[in-house]
Amino acid sequence: MAVRRSAAPLDARSLFGEYPFLPGAEALLAEPVSLRALLTDPAYASARSLGRARALAAADDPRASVELTELSQADPDVRFLSFLFARVVLAAAPTGAALRRWAVAEAKRNHARLTAVSAEELADVGRRLGFDLTVRDGAIELPLVEYVRLAVPIREADFRLARQELKGGKVLVRSERAARLIQEAVRLRLAVPVPLADDVVAEVRSGEAELLGELARRTPAPVGRPGIGVGALRPAAFPPCIRKMQRTLQKGENLSHAGRFALAAFLHKAGADFETIVDAYRGAPDFDESITRYQVEHITSRDGGQGYQPPECDTIRSHGLCVRDGDPEGPAGERGRDALCYESYLRHPLQYYRIKGGTVVGDDRERGADRATPSAEGPGRPGAPERSRSTARR
Numbered sequence: 001m002a003v004r005r006s007a008a009p010l011d012a013r014s015l016f017g018e019y020p021f022l023p024g025a026e027a028l029l030a031e032p033v034s035l036r037a038l039l040t041d042p043a044y045a046s047a048r049s050l051g052r053a054r055a056l057a058a059a060d061d062p063r064a065s066v067e068l069t070e071l072s073q074a075d076p077d078v079r080f081l082s083f084l085f086a087r088v089v090l091a092a093a094p095t096g097a098a099l100r101r102w103a104v105a106e107a108k109r110n111h112a113r114l115t116a117v118s119a120e121e122l123a124d125v126g127r128r129l130g131f132d133l134t135v136r137d138g139a140i141e142l143p144l145v146e147y148v149r150l151a152v153p154i155r156e157a158d159f160r161l162a163r164q165e166l167k168g169g170k171v172l173v174r175s176e177r178a179a180r181l182i183q184e185a186v187r188l189r190l191a192v193p194v195p196l197a198d199d200v201v202a203e204v205r206s207g208e209a210e211l212l213g214e215l216a217r218r219t220p221a222p223v224g225r226p227g228i229g230v231g232a233l234r235p236a237a238f239p240p241c242i243r244k245m246q247r248t249l250q251k252g253e254n255l256s257h258a259g260r261f262a263l264a265a266f267l268h269k270a271g272a273d274f275e276t277i278v279d280a281y282r283g284a285p286d287f288d289e290s291i292t293r294y295q296v297e298h299i300t301s302r303d304g305g306q307g308y309q310p311p312e313c314d315t316i317r318s319h320g321l322c323v324r325d326g327d328p329e330g331p332a333g334e335r336g337r338d339a340l341c342y343e344s345y346l347r348h349p350l351q352y353y354r355i356k357g358g359t360v361v362g363d364d365r366e367r368g369a370d371r372a373t374p375s376a377e378g379p380g381r382p383g384a385p386e387r388s389r390s391t392a393r394r
């Protein structure tokens with residue numbers, strides 16, 4: 001991406017062309033464009049084509065990534081319409097997976113520009129996104145509460161509040177750090193689907209069935225490994241902590257190192273194939289394909305493919321990742337207390353998975369050795385704690 005390094009302010013047309021997600025960017029259009037026209041009018045075919053490329057490139061389609069090179073050469077109004085088209089189509093998708101991936105990709109693409117522009121432009125973009133950024137002595141300051149909101153999902157230690165310069169209730173950051181915070185602000189904005197009427201959703205799903213099918217294929221539901229003697233992967237039987245970790249990454253938010261390890265080790269033991277485990281991390285704001293593959297390989301290949309043992313409940317709890325009390329931000333079924341997690345015998349997420357009907361890799365070998373079932377005499381002990389199966393190995 002060609003980046004302007006001058007400190008001179010961008011005119012409104014250039015600004016909205018560069019940042020089509022900003023409120024008011026529709027001012028780029030000489031006249032209003034109806035949603036129906038954007039979806040079907042031949043006059044907007046090139047905008048639709050670029051919009052499809054934006055969505056597919058975010059889902060790792062290499063052909064679309066090549067097409068996207070045209071984006072920087074397109075007129076600002078075409079860039080804006082392509083952005084709008086992608087946003088509308090992704091809002092109409094049956095699941096939010098592709099939208100979340102796209103939000104992360106668009107935010108990252110803009111980050112590449114934001115790292116090289118003036119502090120004034122950074123602050124301007126941040127303000128237009130609703131954050132109170134101001135330039136002070138070449139650096140950027142923002143209210144503490146806004147800093148925390150934007151920095152929490154960021155994994156790098158340099159963003160911890162304890163490492164920031166605080167002055168009068170404000171946090172002072174250098175431009176590079178402000179650019180990363182704005183990346184997060186963009187992701188948050190784009191991850192929320194635009195509201196669409198039912199007839200528009202139906203029209204988009206019909207007219208863009210091929211695109212939505214390809215996106216669904218590239219953001220698949222988890223699948224189990226073939227030929228390992230276990231049943232199909234059962235995401236509905238995952239314990240609340242694991243489901244919360246998945247949601248965190250799908251939303252493009254940070255998951256701690258401990259959480260990332262626990263998720264990969266759990267998915268492997270639950271029978272997920274390698275690609276499914278890698279896919280679970282694609283929404284991470286710092287996702288890197290080669291590093292993720294290396295780390296998943298490391299976690300899953302130990303002991304001839306048995307992999308690392310996922311941590312016990314006590315360990316997960318000590319990292320603040322246990323959500324047995326419920327997740328207030330989760331879907332309706334997960335906001336309340338999980339009764340099984342409060343059973344005295346429940347000590348391991350894999351134990352939870354077994355009790356809910358999931359099959360764990362290695363059970364064939366271990367079955368009967370230490371797997372108690374509920375007895376008629378009391379609450380029983382369904383599924384022995386993993387601690388008794390093998391020593392946690394890391």
Ligand code: SF4
Binds near residue numbers: 240341347349
């Ligand atoms: S009790 Fe265990 S299985 Fe349940 S949410 Fe907490 S860590 Fe996960």
